[in-house]
Amino acid sequence: MVSIENRSRALAIFGTASDVGKSIVATALCRIFSNAGIDVAPFKAQNMSNNSGVTHDGFEIGRAQIAQAEAARVAPSADMNPVLLKPNSDTGAQVVLQGKVCTDRTAREYFGNTQRWSEAAFESLDRLMKKHELVVIEGAGSCAEMNLYERDFVNFKTARRAKAAVILVADIDRGGVFAHVAGTLAIIPPEDRALVKGVIINSFRGDISLFRDGVAMLEAMTGVPVLGVIPYFRGFSIDAEDAVPLSSKVDPAGSPSPDKIGVAAIYFPHISNFTDLSPLEHDSRIELHYLHYPRSLKGYKVLILPGSKNVRGDLGWLLSLGWESEIRKFREDGGVIMGICGGYQMLGNSIADPHGVEGTPGTARALGYLDVETVLERDKCLTNAKGTIVDGNIPASGYEIHMGRSTVSGTCGPFIRLSERNNNPENDLDGAVSCDGKVFGTYFHGIFSERGVKEWFLLRSEPSCQPSGQESEESVESYERLAEHFTLNLDLDRVFSIIDRSLP
Numbered sequence: 001m002v003s004i005e006n007r008s009r010a011l012a013i014f015g016t017a018s019d020v021g022k023s024i025v026a027t028a029l030c031r032i033f034s035n036a037g038i039d040v041a042p043f044k045a046q047n048m049s050n051n052s053g054v055t056h057d058g059f060e061i062g063r064a065q066i067a068q069a070e071a072a073r074v075a076p077s078a079d080m081n082p083v084l085l086k087p088n089s090d091t092g093a094q095v096v097l098q099g100k101v102c103t104d105r106t107a108r109e110y111f112g113n114t115q116r117w118s119e120a121a122f123e124s125l126d127r128l129m130k131k132h133e134l135v136v137i138e139g140a141g142s143c144a145e146m147n148l149y150e151r152d153f154v155n156f157k158t159a160r161r162a163k164a165a166v167i168l169v170a171d172i173d174r175g176g177v178f179a180h181v182a183g184t185l186a187i188i189p190p191e192d193r194a195l196v197k198g199v200i201i202n203s204f205r206g207d208i209s210l211f212r213d214g215v216a217m218l219e220a221m222t223g224v225p226v227l228g229v230i231p232y233f234r235g236f237s238i239d240a241e242d243a244v245p246l247s248s249k250v251d252p253a254g255s256p257s258p259d260k261i262g263v264a265a266i267y268f269p270h271i272s273n274f275t276d277l278s279p280l281e282h283d284s285r286i287e288l289h290y291l292h293y294p295r296s297l298k299g300y301k302v303l304i305l306p307g308s309k310n311v312r313g314d315l316g317w318l319l320s321l322g323w324e325s326e327i328r329k330f331r332e333d334g335g336v337i338m339g340i341c342g343g344y345q346m347l348g349n350s351i352a353d354p355h356g357v358e359g360t361p362g363t364a365r366a367l368g369y370l371d372v373e374t375v376l377e378r379d380k381c382l383t384n385a386k387g388t389i390v391d392g393n394i395p396a397s398g399y400e401i402h403m404g405r406s407t408v409s410g411t412c413g414p415f416i417r418l419s420e421r422n423n424n425p426e427n428d429l430d431g432a433v434s435c436d437g438k439v440f441g442t443y444f445h446g447i448f449s450e451r452g453v454k455e456w457f458l459l460r461s462e463p464s465c466q467p468s469g470q471e472s473e474e475s476v477e478s479y480e481r482l483a484e485h486f487t488l489n490l491d492l493d494r495v496f497s498i499i500d501r502s503l504p
Helices: 022-035 063-072 107-112 115-131 156-162 177-187 208-222 274-281 311-321 323-332 342-346 451-461 476-489 492-498
Strands: 010-015 040-043 046-048 052-054 060-062 083-087 092-097 100-106 134-142 165-171 196-204 226-231 261-266 286-291 302-305 336-340 350-353 362-365 372-389 394-408 416-421 424-430 439-442
Touching: 010 022, 010 156, 022 040, 022 063, 022 134, 022 165, 022 196, 022 476, 022 492, 040 063, 040 115, 046 134, 052 063, 052 372, 052 394, 060 063, 060 083, 063 134, 063 476, 083 115, 092 107, 092 115, 100 107, 115 134, 115 156, 134 156, 165 177, 165 492, 177 196, 177 208, 196 208, 196 492, 208 226, 226 476, 261 274, 261 451, 274 286, 302 342, 311 323, 311 342, 311 350, 311 362, 323 336, 336 342, 336 451, 342 372, 342 394, 342 439, 372 424, 394 451
Parallel strands: 010 134, 010 165, 040 134, 046 083, 165 196, 196 226, 261 286, 261 302, 302 336, 336 439, 350 372
Antiparallel strands: 052 060, 083 092, 092 100, 350 362, 372 394, 372 416, 416 424
16 A cells, blocks of 8 residues: 555646647546545646636636636635736737736747746645645646747646656547657657656547557557547536637628527637636527627627727727627617626727736727726736626626726616625625616626526527526536546546555
């Protein structure tokens, strides 16, 4: 029997490429280990994503680590994602360090010297490893980008620091799985290759028995065991990490089906917190389309302007492409328009950035559908909040992540009456609603996670909509479904042996 002192205290999940399912695998393992009675916590040294959330104590981290913490049944903390890069231009990003805004950096500036970021990341990792029995580490992108290898502190440098065993993840649906796995193992240094204890093949479609010879060939080529082949599965919903999911409908050729509630969402260049719309995307009554390019909105019931990490920049993009005339027609035809965070600011009269928070200082004309003036400030608002939607007294909850402060004039009513922020009583107002109730905006991210809010929203857009008899997939049940799916398709005896534990 292995003593606790000799047990591996960390397991690293690294990818052979970007978007191969590292986050999903790490989430599944967090739930599997938690179900086995292990005190487990997630960790990702650096995320590059505009999809973030707020911890219970008011720190900002990537949504993926919040989901993994929920799966592990532990409270999310800033140490789980100590470095968060939020892109605000093609070459630059806001750096959030251990949960708080630190600075803005171009890619060249950031990667020129990563010592500051790696020291903070390893400090957080050390704290997590002292606090928890096991840490599941998620890597970033490909773990074998050799031109960045010495500057990459997220993958093997983190694994070495944690003395972690490594599992590689490859996505067979993308093609080239043999080259991805064998190529990764061939080019990384021998000392790092020795850390790799297994491979997981993700997103298999079809008859899995037909790949048994492929498993044998891959193991013979690499000498590394294949721990499982995970079939593609749609029975759960977990927040995507940093990009609108490939399964989403982006700029489809046709209009929404007439028997669905058509919802259009503008796909900004710097879209953020797109997971706000996940409860809509997974509702069978709704057909959600992300739209880059201007088109007629006829056939849609609702237009949503989601969050943005560069609000004035994305507003300028929207105006330059000609979206304004299509939005005006939609409004004149009685369509419902909703803005969330940056999208809410765009629906106002103006957005001022006197300090150059998101670029060159100045003021931009906004769309003018709400009598709201927004000023971007240096300090970021980070809260978990609760309240009620004023129209209907519907309980609402969400999280706020914004630099802007918006002033609402008397011609608009408030959208939400707040009762709580960060577990403290609050008497405040959020958002705005137009006089006719057809245009509204809020700073609440995650607002549709409340079933009552979603039903209120759908009735507002389609009065004949029938209530759903199903609870949202975005619940604790999703983590159990995910764990069950991986349990059926993983060799858990081998997985547990890698961390020197016996399968319960």
